[in-house]
Ligand SMILES: [Zn+2]
């Protein structure tokens with residue numbers, strides 16, 4: 001195959017290198033997708049610094065939320081074909097594994113399938129990845145590609161690969177926010193602002209945004225938060241309790257990252273309430289929770305890989321809501337970067353002065 005440009009992570013903690021690579025010959029169950037737009041997720045800042053432990057072979061390509069057009073679909077691929085406009089999201093659905101058959105494609109076997117060589121550098125070095133979208137052309141297993149039907153800009157649609165689906169799924173699928181609920185959202189960045197929109201759509205009466213950065217709190221209010229709490233001005237757990245009759249929130253949605261954020265989310269959830277956790281900081285991080293509280297307070301702590309999204313069920317609904325304005329992506333896309341400027345997108349995300357940057361090859 002012809003050489004294409006890709007953003008290579010060749011050394012942890014060092015800038016991405018945009019270089020020519022030659023894709024491998026696709027397998028019968030592979031799909032080759034020409035990338036149109038790829039949302040830069042905060043997770044990739046952690047990947048770039050080597051904090052997530054995967055993959056271990058460099059150079060690699062990262063990125064996991066994209067849209068593009070299928071150039072080639074192998075003979076074993078059934079869901080998409082050449083010419084299709086497709087979503088490449090953070091989690092695949094093979095439809096055949098234990099988890100997919102259990103109705104839990106968020107845990108699909110292909111998600112943790114061993115990374116493999118998808119291309120080679122000019123000197124023959126293999127480029128190894130599981131899913132990596134920061135390239136002009138990507139080769140992925142068919143389980144990662146889903147047909148997409150919308151004329152919205154690709155920059156907007158790319159957010160369906162992670163931010164929209166994880167954030168809305170946290171509120172709707174995992175937390176199952178009910179009309180009239182009080183919801184606390186811990187961390188109002190790339191993900192938390194979608195959680196706020198999800199809680200609003202679910203009919204939450206009180207949506208408490210917890211976030212240290214003032215401009216993010218302002219945006220949280222504009223997108224549906226009814227109250228704003230800054231940890232810079234006192235204990236956020238006490239503040240959330242004070243706003244919820246001393247009980248704590250019915251549902252807490254965490255999107256802050258560090259273990260302290262998760263510990264706070266648990267503490268600000270009321271007795272018999274639900275805490276939904278999405279934050280990751282490093283592979284070695286551990287969370288400490290008060291044992292008695294965990295044992296007797298009736299709280300549910302739920303993990304949230306891609307919002308337990310079932311793409312065929314959830315994404316068409318989200319597309320409709322983006323199209324009719326019930327969901328607002330515009331303020332969350334804080335930059336559009338050509339592939340050559342991927343390091344600028346990474347720096348903006350790492351410095352937390354951006355929300356979602358979109359990479360367009
Ligand atoms: Zn992501």
Ligand SMILES: [Zn+2]
Pocket residue numbers: 092093094095096097098099100101105107108109110
């Ligand atoms: Zn599966």
